[in-house]
Amino acid sequence: MPQSASMSLVDAFEKSATAAAATVERVARDPEQIAAAVARIAPAGPLAVAEPLYLPTKLFDACRHLAGAFDARSRKAMDDCAVGVTDAFAGVAHSGSICVCIDHDYAGYVSLLSRFHVAVLPAENIVERPGDLFRLDCLNGDGLRRNFVFITGPSATADMGPLVRGVHGPHRLHVIVV
Amino acid sequence: MPAPAPAPESPRAVANKSSKRTLLAAIKMALRIESSAVRHNTQTFNRNRYSATGALSDYDRLKDRARAIKERAIANIPELLATLEASVTQNGGHFFLAKDAAEATRYIADVCSRAGVRLVVKGKSMTSEEVGLNRVLQARGIEVAETDLAEFILQVADEQPSHIIAPAIHYSRERITALFKSRFKTDLPLDSGEELTRFAREHLRQKFLAADAGISGANLIAADSGSIVLVESEGNIRMTSLLPPLHIAIAGVEKVLPSRADFAPFLELLAASGTGQKLSSYTSIITPPLHAVPVLTNSDAAPRREFHLVLVDNGRMTMRQDPVLHEALYCIRCSACLNSCANFQTVGGHAFGGETYSGGIGGSWEAGTRSLDAARFNELCTGCSRCVSQCPVRIDVPFLNSTLRQRLNRRDAGKIAQLFSTVLADGSRDPVDAAPLQKLFFGRYDLFGKWGSLLAPLSNWLNAIPLTRSLMEKFVGLDRRRELPPFAKPTLVEAWRQPPASPALAAVEPPSTAVQPAARAVLFADIFTNYGSPSRGLATLKVFQSLGIDVVVSETCADGRAPLSQGLIAIAAEQARRTAELLRRYIKDDRDIVVIEPSVLAMFHLDYRRLLADAEGQLLFQILRDHSFDAMEYLWSFMQGVGLNPAMLFPASRHPLGTRLFYHSHCQQKTVGSALATEALLRAAGFDVATSRVECCGMAGSFGYKKEYYDLSMAVGQDLFQQVAEAEADGPRVLVATGTSCHEQLAAGLKRNVLYPTELLAALVPKPESQNRKPAASHA
Ligand code: SF4
Numbered sequence: 001m002p003q004s005a006s007m008s009l010v011d012a013f014e015k016s017a018t019a020a021a022a023t024v025e026r027v028a029r030d031p032e033q034i035a036a037a038v039a040r041i042a043p044a045g046p047l048a049v050a051e052p053l054y055l056p057t058k059l060f061d062a063c064r065h066l067a068g069a070f071d072a073r074s075r076k077a078m079d080d081c082a083v084g085v086t087d088a089f090a091g092v093a094h095s096g097s098i099c100v101c102i103d104h105d106y107a108g109y110v111s112l113l114s115r116f117h118v119a120v121l122p123a124e125n126i127v128e129r130p131g132d133l134f135r136l137d138c139l140n141g142d143g144l145r146r147n148f149v150f151i152t153g154p155s156a157t158a159d160m161g162p163l164v165r166g167v168h169g170p171h172r173l174h175v176i177v178v
Numbered sequence: 179m180p181a182p183a184p185a186p187e188s189p190r191a192v193a194n195k196s197s198k199r200t201l202l203a204a205i206k207m208a209l210r211i212e213s214s215a216v217r218h219n220t221q222t223f224n225r226n227r228y229s230a231t232g233a234l235s236d237y238d239r240l241k242d243r244a245r246a247i248k249e250r251a252i253a254n255i256p257e258l259l260a261t262l263e264a265s266v267t268q269n270g271g272h273f274f275l276a277k278d279a280a281e282a283t284r285y286i287a288d289v290c291s292r293a294g295v296r297l298v299v300k301g302k303s304m305t306s307e308e309v310g311l312n313r314v315l316q317a318r319g320i321e322v323a324e325t326d327l328a329e330f331i332l333q334v335a336d337e338q339p340s341h342i343i344a345p346a347i348h349y350s351r352e353r354i355t356a357l358f359k360s361r362f363k364t365d366l367p368l369d370s371g372e373e374l375t376r377f378a379r380e381h382l383r384q385k386f387l388a389a390d391a392g393i394s395g396a397n398l399i400a401a402d403s404g405s406i407v408l409v410e411s412e413g414n415i416r417m418t419s420l421l422p423p424l425h426i427a428i429a430g431v432e433k434v435l436p437s438r439a440d441f442a443p444f445l446e447l448l449a450a451s452g453t454g455q456k457l458s459s460y461t462s463i464i465t466p467p468l469h470a471v472p473v474l475t476n477s478d479a480a481p482r483r484e485f486h487l488v489l490v491d492n493g494r495m496t497m498r499q500d501p502v503l504h505e506a507l508y509c510i511r512c513s514a515c516l517n518s519c520a521n522f523q524t525v526g527g528h529a530f531g532g533e534t535y536s537g538g539i540g541g542s543w544e545a546g547t548r549s550l551d552a553a554r555f556n557e558l559c560t561g562c563s564r565c566v567s568q569c570p571v572r573i574d575v576p577f578l579n580s581t582l583r584q585r586l587n588r589r590d591a592g593k594i595a596q597l598f599s600t601v602l603a604d605g606s607r608d609p610v611d612a613a614p615l616q617k618l619f620f621g622r623y624d625l626f627g628k629w630g631s632l633l634a635p636l637s638n639w640l641n642a643i644p645l646t647r648s649l650m651e652k653f654v655g656l657d658r659r660r661e662l663p664p665f666a667k668p669t670l671v672e673a674w675r676q677p678p679a680s681p682a683l684a685a686v687e688p689p690s691t692a693v694q695p696a697a698r699a700v701l702f703a704d705i706f707t708n709y710g711s712p713s714r715g716l717a718t719l720k721v722f723q724s725l726g727i728d729v730v731v732s733e734t735c736a737d738g739r740a741p742l743s744q745g746l747i748a749i750a751a752e753q754a755r756r757t758a759e760l761l762r763r764y765i766k767d768d769r770d771i772v773v774i775e776p777s778v779l780a781m782f783h784l785d786y787r788r789l790l791a792d793a794e795g796q797l798l799f800q801i802l803r804d805h806s807f808d809a810m811e812y813l814w815s816f817m818q819g820v821g822l823n824p825a826m827l828f829p830a831s832r833h834p835l836g837t838r839l840f841y842h843s844h845c846q847q848k849t850v851g852s853a854l855a856t857e858a859l860l861r862a863a864g865f866d867v868a869t870s871r872v873e874c875c876g877m878a879g880s881f882g883y884k885k886e887y888y889d890l891s892m893a894v895g896q897d898l899f900q901q902v903a904e905a906e907a908d909g910p911r912v913l914v915a916t917g918t919s920c921h922e923q924l925a926a927g928l929k930r931n932v933l934y935p936t937e938l939l940a941a942l943v944p945k946p947e948s949q950n951r952k953p954a955a956s957h958a
Pocket of ligand 1: 451508509510511512513514515516539565568569570571572573575
């Protein structure tokens with residue numbers, strides 16, 4: 001890709017993710033700032049925070065005190081979850097995807113059942129292509145080990161005629177690059 | 179007793195295409211009910227694919243890697259299955275290899291019964307359709323909820339899939355609204371995509387939360403780790419594989435790759451080639467059973483997760499031994515060959531498909547997993563070759579279909595046809611090419627052309643009278659509404675041998691013998707040009723000679739295209755060898771091969787690789803491929819090479835027909851990459867060129883001449899006719915087309931004259947008396 005060579009991976013990621021109907025913002029790696037960003041963008045309602053896998057857990061402390069935050073992992077609570085916050089262990093510049101480990105804590109549920117998914121992505125973990133995740137020398141070979149999902153924009157369907165965003169998975173995806 | 183005619187409105191009634199009657203009923207049904215939604219949706223996929231694959235800078239390299247991995251994997255299936263079984267078991271899962279549909283469904287039903295399953299949520303899986311899983315589970319009293327929205331629609335409507343990745347592609351929004359309103363008896367507003375999606379989401383959410391088991395397919399499987407890839411956009415497959423404590427994945431044995439690292443090239447290829455995205459919304463890479471605690475269970479005690487991987491043979495291991503059909507096992511079910519197919523775009527998979535699989539590749543899959551008879555819909559593959567360059571694993575889909583046709587021909591050939599088959603074998607001693615009369619007629623066009631031209635004008639007069647037409651329709655299925663191009667007298671070769679008799683050639687000033695020609699070429703007198711439209715060849719000679727190109731005309735020789743398209747592969751191979759040997763003599767004499775008819779050029783560039791299979795043949799194929807060119811492509815590269823300016827030599831502004839053109843390139847010409855040169859040259863000459871955007875005109879060689887496909891062929895042509903109309907909104911344009919059949923189709927649909935590109939240029943070649951510039955070659 002000629003442009004991406006001259007563009008930083010973060011810029012390229014932002015461009016592709018936006019094209020895939022996600023929203024992206026860059027925030028300092030600071031608990032208060034991350035929580036403020038979540039509060040700014042997320043709608044009111046029950047909010048679940050999954051234990052991060054890559055980023056230090058204290059980075060999410062302030063989020064756990066936002067209005068609506070809950071810890072009950074009951075079926076009902078999960079189903080009603082309006083906002084889900086997880087970390088993402090990788091981003092992909094070409095496709096604008098994020099990689100979320102679905103097997104760690106509740107990240108799998110939170111990133112799937114909530115209406116609005118907010119993912120916090122460390123900027124240094126953005127790779128160029130999806131295929132990079134399957135190389136041993138990329139991110140410690142984690143893409144070869146983890147149970148994860150490439151998430152590219154919100155869930156969508158064209159089965160009902162026109163393109164509709166928001167089906168079984170989240171209706172919106174917001175990526176906070178730290 | 180003949181079976182009662184199936185109700186034409188019901189897709190299920192026409193799903194099994196074992197009889198031709200059902201195939202024709204399905205086409206009728208699809209044209210009437212499903213065509214507009216299918217057309218809109220497949221063409222959207224098609225456009226998106228072109229832009230997504232265009233954005234992959236290493237597209238060709240990815241395809242090569244993917245193809246190499248699949249070749250290795252299919253060659254090693256037995257070993258890979260053993261490795262995979264060990265991996266899955268070690269991960270704590272269960273592995274089952276089912277030899278057929280009955281074994282697969284029984285195993286899954288038993289697992290569900292043992293676990294006390296009452297409700298299963300399912301993600302889209304073509305393999306589960308193939309084995310008929312839902313019926314078996316339901317017979318055990320288990321409720322099955324299809325959760326992919328398209329599958330949900332089909333479950334409500336009780337229809338089979340019409341597309342391999344978008345199974346309800348034949349449903350318009352309006353028809354879904356009507357369906358839901360009548361089945362769910364609801365007063366909710368369901369008049370937009372959003373409302374319908376919300377309705378289905380709420381309905382299925384309850385199922386997800388209550389399900390005891392989830393059943394998914396698997397797009398790819400890694401033997402070394404037991405990892406699977408699940409591609410989707412709605413989130414239902416993630417639900418299916420994460421929420422219920424019991425997860426069963428079912429897939430064909432061909433999905434297994436050696437290692438997880440091998441997933442790399444496939445993810446982007448699948449998304450780009452299918453929906454035309456960079457990646458689908460969700461591409462899960464998991465090694466089940468998962469470890470995440472199942473929180474959404476009905477009981478408080480978190481049960482252990484259980485995972486079963488069910489791999490299905492069901493004919494695949496036999497396909498693997500098949501010298502031709504084994505290639506179908508490389509298929510990653512991306513649907514590019516469906517979306518890039520003009521016939522598929524017009525009728526969809528309920529006509530161009532069987533009970534499970536559809537489109538160009540679908541025939542091989544139905545033949546492999548069901549029966550050869552069930553693959554009869556392969557007839558709708560016209561061999562246009564548009565899918566060949568679109569397939570991410572480089573499967574030669576048209577050749578697979580020619581092979582199916584050959585096998586079906588043998589089954590269909592009646593006694594009389596068998597006799598004719600021997601007479602018409604054209605030197606091929608292979609008895610495999612027995613075929614019905616219609617196939618023989620179209621396959622041996624060279625003979626009919628030869629006799630027709632010999633007997634012209636009598637043959638043309640006969641051809642035009644209603645009695646002959648109705649006889650032809652009755653005996654060989656040539657639609658009486660179609661006109662065969664009149665047989666030429668003289669043929670191209672005859673006209674070349676007696677130049678003075680040919681006014682077209684007489685008008686050209688021969689190149690000065692004092693000048694060393696800058697290029698040496700031979701114009702291949704293909705049978706279509708020679709017997710059907712020599713004017714295209716003569717115009718080409720005139721233009722070439724005006725530039726000082728030393729050009730001669732070859733003898734005529736059947737190249738194999740006609741028999742290949744009818745599944746007469748042995749005859750095609752015989753003709754291919756004869757043609758290649760003939761042309762090799764010219765190549766040895768330092769001449770480039772110039773081809774008028776693009777379907778013949780595609781033989782040289784693509785099909786001869788198959789038809790000339792031995793070592794000597796491969797050599798012939800390579801020589802011919804490297805030395806053969808489309809006439810306009812040759813002209814353009816010659817002019818660029820010696821620095822000739824088309825605007826000076828063929829100034830559009832002086833053209834008696836004006837400068838405005840509509841150019842339609844031929845399907846196979848696009849595939850071999852020779853279409854762009856024509857456009858470039860015409861533009862450089864100053865023409866205002868509007869172009870068609872269709873994959874194929876719909877005539878596709880002999881396809882549109884056949885009585886049973888006339889309506890379909892004309893329906894396909896509508897897009898092209900429409901594009902002409904749009905391009906002419908601001909005034910008329912001269913129609914220019916490269917292929918003979920495109921020519922016929924445009925002429926039939928628009929009742930207009932159509933020119934071959936060199937015919938257009940020939941009108942700008944100065945008459946000898948007024949020609950005072952020196953032969954162009956002296957500029958070189
Ligand atoms: S044959 Fe090729 S293009 Fe067609 S579905 Fe299979 S992989 Fe895709």
